[in-house]
Amino acid sequence: MHKTLPLPPLTAIRVFEAVARHGSFTKAATELGTTQAAVSYQIKVLEDRVGAPLFLRRPRQIALTEVGQRLAPAVTQAFEQLSEAYVTARGGAQGTLVISTIATFASNWLARRLGSFQIAHPSLAVRLQTEPHLVDFSREEVDIGIRSGRGDWPGLVAHRLINADFTPMLSPNLAASIGGVKEPADLLRLPLLDPGDPWWAKWFAAANVPAEGLSSRPGASMGAQAYEGNAATAGQGVAILTPAFFAAELADGRLVQPFDLLCNDDHAYWLVYPETRRNSPKISAFRQWILGEIGVSSR
Amino acid sequence: MHKTLPLPPLTAIRVFEAVARHGSFTKAATELGTTQAAVSYQIKVLEDRVGAPLFLRRPRQIALTEVGQRLAPAVTQAFEQLSEAYVTARGGAQGTLVISTIATFASNWLARRLGSFQIAHPSLAVRLQTEPHLVDFSREEVDIGIRSGRGDWPGLVAHRLINADFTPMLSPNLAASIGGVKEPADLLRLPLLDPGDPWWAKWFAAANVPAEGLSSRPGASMGAQAYEGNAATAGQGVAILTPAFFAAELADGRLVQPFDLLCNDDHAYWLVYPETRRNSPKISAFRQWILGEIGVSSR
DNA sequence: TACCATGCATAAGGCCATTTAATGCATAAG
DNA sequence: CTTATGCATTAAATGGCCTTATGCATGGTA
Structure with missing residues (x-):
């Protein structure tokens, strides 16, 4: 020695x-x-x-x-x-951006637009990982997260991206099958996708439609907007969805939103990252890009 | 760029x-x-x-x-x-010791004894260089110097090694050639080596012997004690030498010192090194060794 | 489940290594 | 001989770094 x-x-x-x-x-x-x-x-x-x-x-x-x-x-x-x-x-450290998000946001919003970010930042490799829970930045090797919640995470900066509004949506054909959906109560004559979802109860209450026993109605509980959105597009029933996630379907008519009435349960989707890394170039770049995208799509 | x-x-x-x-x-x-x-x-x-x-x-x-x-x-x-x-x-840095000294000291004192230092410190390589002037430690790559002088060099530590005493010396045969050297004036009947050396004048003055015109006497001016010592040993004349440099010759009878009278001109030989390097291991080692040698030889 | 041990984070405060500014000194260049 | 260059030295100011004390989260243990 x-x-x-x-x-x-x-x-x-x-x-x-x-x-x-x-x-x-x-x-x-x-x-x-x-x-x-x-x-x-x-x-x-x-x-x-x-x-x-x-x-x-x-x-x-x-x-x-x-x-x-x-x-x-x-x-x-x-x-x-x-x-x-x-x-x-x-x-x-600056060449790879690791994004942790939830499947819904990844498939319904991010996937469609991420290409423009990568084109704008060709030297940045993006790794997108979907995880069910909010990542702990001190334990996982993640740069930014996108999660729903109230935006009050200690030690994290949070930018509100989109509100978790919800409203019923269905395919035009399904609506036509009952001669059109004129008023909220008409929806009850159609199969609801995931009728046990508390969003349904909340929305019908806001629409002043008595709707008991929703959870006992037949209907698959799929639990992710992406799947329900697909099912609704296929005409299998009415889904209660966040419009911002289905802007494309609404625009080209694959889905229709019969009523303007939006509900929300006080949650929103947030971009989050550690306060200490606020000035990291890649984080700034992504923040700037995504907030720009939000501005564009909400116009 | x-x-x-x-x-x-x-x-x-x-x-x-x-x-x-x-x-x-x-x-x-x-x-x-x-x-x-x-x-x-x-x-x-x-x-x-x-x-x-x-x-x-x-x-x-x-x-x-x-x-x-x-x-x-x-x-x-x-x-x-x-x-x-x-x-x-x-x-x-610790493996090589560079000593700068003058030829006289190197050949008449150091050469004979350096071996014992090297035996005591087998891991130290010694480089001995003889130079006419006092080395400038800040400009030359030298660890220690041995020089004559007054010992008052600023920034340097100086240990007095031996006094630059001088007294006449000659071979026993040469002394016998005039029936022995009994008193100082007897020397004037023999050839003096380097009679122009101011040491002669000083010594004769101290011995109360009038000795004018010394510098006009024939005799080679060799300027280094080593050569004059050799010439004296060979019986070519009387040299005025520093006894400490010829301890061996005096001991074995190759030279004799006829009189106890020693003169000196206020100079001495000094071991010198920069104050800042006082604690360098190799410098300490050499200092300890040479002071020990002086102690032994002056006994 | 309650408690203790382990390991990193954080805050406040102090100290010392480092820096700066100013000056000196030696030497080379003009 | 004067000027310019480059390193050494000094004292004083600064702030980076360390220490102490404490908190927090977790995993192991009874």
């Missing part, structure tokens, strides 16, 4: 490296953005530690001693390696 | 290296001889600089992030290189 010799102060080594490279205290000071006196001091510190002079002080010029000559190349190399590793790490 | 990205604080990098190696803030703190809080602080500093977390904080355990994984090996390697270079430089 051998005891490791403690390294001399790294500041001194860094200064030495610069001096050795320039062959001048003054020039090294300039490169390091410090004063010649500080350089002189640090070299003295290092010489004390090494136990021998590192430079010969000739008038208007210094020269490495043998000891200095042996030390300098290795030190320079070590610093180059450090610098390279740091730059690489920093680059890598 | 590319602008070099300034490295993050090296303290933080060093701490990171230890943490990455141990996989623990606490253990790294122990290795570094500091507190866990300091480690936590430095890691945070570095994470700010890199722009991304380097560790995932799992309960009772941390793990490197991808960025951290990319950074860690290179950093460890760089520090190993630094450490190795430092140890090597330090070893080299």
Whole structure:
């Protein structure tokens, strides 16, 4: 077993490296953005530690001693390696954006638009992972999250993206099958998708339609808007959905929203990330992009 | 031209290296001889600089992030290189002792005894260089000097080795050739080596012998005691020499010192080295050795 | 389930390493 | 001989870093 010799102060080594490279205290000071006196001091510190002079002080010029000559190349190399590793790490840190979100948002909103972000930031690799729970940024390697909630997470910055509004939606054909949906109560004559969803009760209450025993009605509980939206588009029933997630279907007529009445249960979808990383370039880039997208789509 | 990205604080990098190696803030703190809080602080500093977390904080355990994984090996390697270079430089600095002295001292005193120093310090390589002038330690790569003078050099430590006493010496045969040298004036009947040397005038004055026109007497001016000593041993004349330099010749009878009268001109031989290097191991070793030798030989 | 041990985060405060500014000194250049 | 360059040195100011103390979350244990 051998005891490791403690390294001399790294500041001194860094200064030495610069001096050795320039062959001048003054020039090294300039490169390091410090004063010649500080350089002189640090070299003295290092010489004390090494136990021998590192430079010969000739008038208007210094020269490495043998000891200095042996030390300098290795030190320079070590610093180059450090610098390279740091730059690489920093680059890598900025080159991949990991997004954690929930399946609904990913498939109904993000998937369609993410391409424009990647085109705008070709050097950024995006890794999209869908997870059921809000990620813990201190434990998982995730840059940003998109989650529903109230926007009050401690330590996190949260930007409201879209409200979790909901309203019934169905295919035009299904509506026509009963001669059109004129008033809320008409919906009860059609199969409801996932009738046990509390959103139904809430919406019918807001519409002043008595609707008991909803949960006992037949209907599959699929639990994710994406699936229910597909089912509704296929004409299998009426779904209660968030319009913002089905802007495309509404625009091209695959789905219709028979009533303007929107409900919401106080939740919204939020973009979240740690406060401490507010200024990370890739996070800023994504924030700027997604808020822009929201602005566009809500017009 | 590319602008070099300034490295993050090296303290933080060093701490990171230890943490990455141990996989623990606490253990790294122990290795570094500091507190866990300091480690936590430095890691945070570095994470700010890199722009991304380097560790995932799992309960009772941390793990490197991808960025951290990319950074860690290179950093460890760089520090190993630094450490190795430092140890090597330090070893080299302590492994060679450069002595600058004058020819007389080297040949008449040092050469005979240096062997015992090298035996006592087999790992120390000794480089002996003879130069006419007192070396400037800040300009020449020299560890210690041996010079004559008054011992009052600013910035240097000076140990008095031997006094530059002088007294006439000659071979026993030469003395016998005139029936023995009984009193100082007898010397004037023999050839003097380098009669122009001011030492002769000084010594005869001290001996109360009138001796004018010494410099006009024939005789070679060799200027170095070593040569004059040899000439005297060979019986070519009387030399005025420093007894300490000819202890061996006096001991075995090759030379005799006819009179006890010693003169000196206020000079002495000194061991000198920079004050700042007083504690350098190799300098201490040499100082201890040579002062010991002086003690022995002056007994 | 309650309690204890482990490990990292955070806040406040102090200290010392480092820096700066000013000056001196030696030498080379003009 | 004068000027310019470059390093050394000093004292004083600064702030980065460390320490102490405490909190928080988790995992192990009775």
